[in-house]
Amino acid sequence: MELDFKCSDVGVWKKALSSYESKIESLNKPDLVSLDQYYRVELPSLLHDRDPNPYLTTSELSQLMKWKLSRGKWRPRLLDFVSSLDDSVVKSASEKAFKSLPDISKAVNELTVLKGVGPATASAVLAAYAPDIAPFMSDEAMEVALGNSKDYSLKRYLLFVAKLQKKSKELKLEGEWGGASDVERALWSCHVRSKSKPAEKSSSEKKRKRKE
Structure with a gap:
C-alpha cells in the first residue's frame, strides 16, 4: 500500500502507522529494533522525568544518533562527532532547545551549535521530547510530503513541520489520531514498503532461476 499525502482517510493512515514496527524489523539492521524502542x-x-528542566546527555545523544543512522543512511563520522561532545555542552544546548518550544526554529538553532548536529538530528532530539509538534526529518517522509529529501536546511524542516502538523490536525477531525510524529512514521512505513517491493521480487526471481 502506498500512501498519498493528500489522503484524508484516517483508517488508511492508521493502517500505515500500524505497520511501523514490522517495517523496522524487516530492515534486518543490527540493534535497530532495540534502538527504536x-x-x-x-x-x-x-x-520528561527531568521536567521542568529537561536535557539530553552525550550518551543519550549518541544512542539517538545510532537510531537515526540505523533507520536511515549510516554516516559514522556524525556518530564520532556527537560521541566526543562534552556532556555539559550537550546538556546546556538541549535544555535551551527544549525550553524554546514550541518555537521550533529557535529550538533547532540551539541544538545545531553542537558539532555533528544539523537540522535533521536536531529534529530527532525535539521529536523525542515533543513528538506531537516536532516530527523527525526523515528522508522517506520528506520525499512523500515535499517531493524530495535532498535539502536538510532549517527552512525546509519548518516547511515539513507545517505540512505534517496540518495533516495531523486534519486526521484528528476524521477520528482518533496522534501528532505530527505519527504522520512521519506512517509515511516512513509506506515508503520503506514501496522501496522493498522490487528487492522482494528480485529475490523471488532468483529463487525461481535456481530451481530451473
Missing part, C-alpha cells in the same frame, strides 16, 4: 519509549520517558 529506546528512542520512542525510553528516551522520551527519561526526558
